[in-house]
Amino acid sequence: MTVYVDDIHKYDSGPWCHMWCDGEINELHRMAAAIGLKRDWFQQKDPRFLHYDLRPTKREAALRTGAKYMPLRQWIASGLPKRMQNSREIQCPNCTATAKLIKVVRDGSVFRCSTCQVITVKKSDQPYTD
Numbered sequence: 001m002t003v004y005v006d007d008i009h010k011y012d013s014g015p016w017c018h019m020w021c022d023g024e025i026n027e028l029h030r031m032a033a034a035i036g037l038k039r040d041w042f043q044q045k046d047p048r049f050l051h052y053d054l055r056p057t058k059r060e061a062a063l064r065t066g067a068k069y070m071p072l073r074q075w076i077a078s079g080l081p082k083r084m085q086n087s088r089e090i091q092c093p094n095c096t097a098t099a100k101l102i103k104v105v106r107d108g109s110v111f112r113c114s115t116c117q118v119i120t121v122k123k124s125d126q127p128y129t130d
């Protein structure tokens with residue numbers, strides 16, 4: 001399993017890049033914690049691209065800690081994000097335990113919390129953006 005960062009892009013809010021992973025989402029959280037990111041900053045609006053947004057200094061820290069560089073377009077082109085939909089997990093918005101993906105529907109993904117059983121539907125009708 002590998003954690004990736006992409007190029008730094010300039011946004012209205014300043015320079016940012018993305019950090020994501022190709023395996024268990026907890027590995028991404030571990031990396032985030034290791035470089036001093038808050039769990040609150042985890043971006044999970046789109047279950048196809050669970051990620052953190054990093055400032056350039058945190059990007060450097062991630063690369064020093066074992067993250068690899070990959071352009072986001074290359075990641076999308078790899079087809080891996082689609083295949084990974086079936087193994088995705090999110091944090092349950094109700095109790096913060098892990099909610100597992102149980103179904104992919106046309107415009108989103110359905111997750112069930114393993115602790116409180118609450119069902120969460122995440123819409124994913126937006127194309128990938130970078």
Ligand SMILES: [Zn+2]
Pocket residue numbers: 092093094095096097113114115116117118
């Ligand atoms: Zn729950």
